[in-house]
Amino acid sequence: MTLATLSDVLQPALKGGYAVGGLVCLGWEDMRAYVAAAEAERLPVILQAGPSCRAHTPLPVLGRMFRHLAESVSVPVVAHLDHGYSFDECREALDSGFTSLMFDGSKLPLSENIAQTALIAEMAHRAGVSCEGEIGFVGYSDGAASQGTHPAEAERFAFETGVDAMAISVGNVHLQQNREGGLDEARIAEIDARTEVPLVIHGGSGVPIEQRARLARGTSICKFNIGTELRMAFGSALRSAVAADPDRFDRVQILREVEAPLEAAARSALRALAPEKEIA
Template sequence: MTLVTLKDVLQPAYEQGYAVGGLVALGWEDMRAYVAAAEAENAPVILQAGPSCREHTPLPILGKMFRHLAENASAPVVAHLDHGYTYEECKIALDSGFTSVMFDGSRKPLQQNIDETAAIAEMAHAAGISCEGEIGFVGYSGGEGSNGTDPAEAAQFARQSGVDAMAISVGNVHLQQDKEGGLDEARIAEIDALTEVPLVIHGGSGVPVEQRTRLSRDTSICKFNIGTELRMAFGNALRAAVNSDPNRFDRVTILKETQDPVEAAARAVIRAFGAPPQK
C-alpha cells in the first residue's frame, strides 16, 4: 500500500528541490494511466478530483477509486480533493478516504479566507490528512480574470491558516492550452522569501516545461497542477480511436486505446519535475 498524504510527498520535495505533479482526473481511464506513469517514472503522484470530476462521479466513489489504485501501486499516491469550496465538501472528501483536501477561499476577503481555511486545516490534521489553501485568485483562460497574490498577504496566510501547501497566483491561468504565458518569477521570489511552506501552481499546463523544471529545482514551488494538457492527450487519443473504425461501438475497447497515450503524456509531465527515484 502506497497511499500517502500531501505533506508526505511535498515535504521531501520542499527540502530536496523538486516538485510533484497534481494530475487532474476526470475518470477511471486517466487516473489509472497517471498511476502507471508514476510507477514507470518511480516518482510520487497526486490524483486530483476537481469540480467537473465531482459533477460526473460522487466523492465517495472517487475516494474508493483513488484508494484502490494507491493501495495497489508501487509509487506513492495522494488522493486529493481539488478546489473544495465548503467545509462540508471537504468533510465529505475526508469521510470518503481522501488523504488531502484543498479548500479554495481565494475569492473571499483575506481574513475570511484565513479563518475558513484554518478551520478546514484543523479538521484535516485531526484526521491525519493534509490541507492546501489558496491566496490570490487564479483566473480562467477566456473567463474570470486573476487577482495576483500579494506577498505580505501570502506571509500572513501561511502563518495563520496552518496549511501544508499554499497555492498562489503569479501569472498562472486555469485551462490554458498553450505554454506561452510563463510565471512572474520576481513575485514568486518575494513570496518565497516571506514564507516557509511548499508553494503550489494551479493552471500548470500553461507554464513552459523549462520553467516548470527550473522553478521546481530553485524555488519552494513543490506542486504543479496539470489538467488541460492531459485532457488534450486523452481527447486526441479518444478521437483517433473512435475515427479508426466507424463500426466499432464497444466503449471499453475504444477507451483502452487512450491508456498508452495518456500514460506517455503523464510520464513526460512527471519527469520534468525532477523527483529523485523513490526508495
C-alpha cells in the same frame, strides 16, 4: 498500500529541490493511466478530484477508486480534493478516504479566507491528513481574470492558517491550452522569501516546461497542477481511436486505446518536475 498525504510527498520535494505533479482526474481511464505513469517513472503522484470530476462521480466513489489504485503500485499516491468550496464538501472528502483537502477561499476577503481555511486545516490535521489553501485568485483562460497574490498577504495566510501547501496566483491561469505565458518569477521570489510552506501552481499546463523544471529545482514550488494538457492528449487519442474504426461501438475497446498515449503524456509531465538527476 502506498496511500500518502500531501505533506508526505511535498516535504521531501521541498528539501530535495523538485516538485510533484497534481494530475487532474475526470474518470477511471485517466486515473489508471496516471498511476501507471508514476509507477513507471518511480515518482510520487497526486490524484486530484476537482469540481468537474465530482459532478460526474460522487466523492465516496472517488475515494474508493483512488485508494484502490494506491494499493496497486509501490510509489506514493495522494488522494486529493481539488477546489473544495465549503466545509461540508471537505468534510465529505475526508469521510470518503481522501488524504488531502484543498479549500479554495481565494474569492473571499482575506480575513474570511484565512478563517475558513484555518478551520478546514484544523479538521484535516486532527484526522491525520493534509490541507492546501489558496491566496490570490487564479483566473481562467478566456474567463475570469486572475488577482495576483500579494507577498505580505501570503505571509499572513501561511502563518495564520497552518496549511501544508499554499496555492498562489503569479501569472498562472486555469485551462490554458498553450505554453506562451510564463510565471512572474520576481513575485514568486518575494513570496518565497516571506514563507516556508510548499507553494503550489494551479494551471500548470500553461507554464513552459523549462520554467516548470527550473522553478521546481530552485524555489519552494513543490506542486504543479496539470490538467488541460492531459485532457488534450486524452481527446486526441480518443478521436484517433474512434476514427480508426467508425463502426466500432464498444467503449471499452475504444478507451483501451486511449490509456497508452495518456500514460505517455503523464510520464512526460511527471518527469519534467522530478529531481534533476532523474530527468532523462
